[in-house]
Amino acid sequence: MSARRRQARSAETDRKNRSRNLAKSPWETILKYDRRCTKAFGLCATQNSALGQLRPLMKVLEISCHGVPWLIGTVIWFVCVHKPEDVELSVNLFLALIFDLVIVAVLKMLVQRPRPANNQMDMFATVSIDHYSFPSGHTTRAAMLACFYIERVLINQLPMTLILTWSACVSLSRVMLGRHHVLDVLSGCLIGVLEYLAYSQFWIPQDKCLLWLEPYFGHVHL
Template identity: 45%
Template sequence: MLQRILRYDVQVTKTFVDLALKTSALRSLRNHAKFLEVSCHGIVWLAGWLSFIWFFNNKDLYQIQVNMLIALILDIVVIAVIKAFVRRRRPIPMNKLMAVGPDKYSFPSGHTSRAVMVAFILMYIDPVSIIFFPPLLAWTTAVAISRVLMERHYILDVLGGAGIGILEGLVMCLIWLSQGTSTSILSTLSDEKLDGGEYHV
């Protein structure tokens, strides 16, 4: 049964990509797929968020800074473990130039899980202004679709990644650290960062 589902997934994905290339909007999305890939890459997010924590010393940001960092680490670990266990091979792209990637396993889509998790946190757990909801949803959707259009993942990989992203968001709901705890963690990690630190100027 599982093999039949996977074969069907391959067929549906190939059909979707073929039809997408005949649709101007989706064809345009594929042209921007590399930018979308970088915009949700795990290393980019982790390095960028650590830089954000270091350069923006604002007590109002401590809670989201610490909790999002935990969420990003959680996502990287969960995706790596599942990929190592499932070991589903990536699609063989028609365009061989798109075959280069960080790893050879396909399920689940880490980019999709990360995008969905970030959107979940910024829209539900620690919501940003509602005016940012539409672009956030558009980015999340574009990242998910682009993974299929780039032939880096099958549709089932993307759906699995989205589901995992939601589950990670729910886990973060349960373990979300308070303002006080977040401040203590940052104080422990860097005495220079917080007001009153030994080297604070």
């Protein structure tokens, strides 16, 4: 009787294991293909890579979308502007950048996906959470900024085209530098657009910006 029970338990365990393997198989296949594509497109991951001579240009793109310069630049923009509509834009841009940082940090902590094997940790101004790969923070920021400027700031076709081109180049550079997997970047584009759409629901209008900031910055330009 005990032998039959052991056989039954063994059969049940095998069945459960097969079910788990079947359930994991599609996702594992996607991740395997993702790693393969990431390795193939990491053309600037090192100086010895196929397009290693373009690595400095890729790093310029990396810095151009780093959170620190954008936050500092937005604060300088706020201090220098005098028009109420510019105050509204600078305040909301600053808060949108903070929103992006929080969302990316939370997702990185939850997923904790390692960066690609060919990545060199020589990034500008990183913190411990930057050791994780999903999603690409530069890509979410680039997509969110493109939406912000096209929707709220730019009115001519040429500047819109330029910021879309910059956003696409930043996203592409993340894979070429070996910083992120392809899936990290594709997801980052989607997350960045969703971030902007979500923040737009809580957009702080001009009158509230002026009302809230008057006691603190009224002597500057409000």
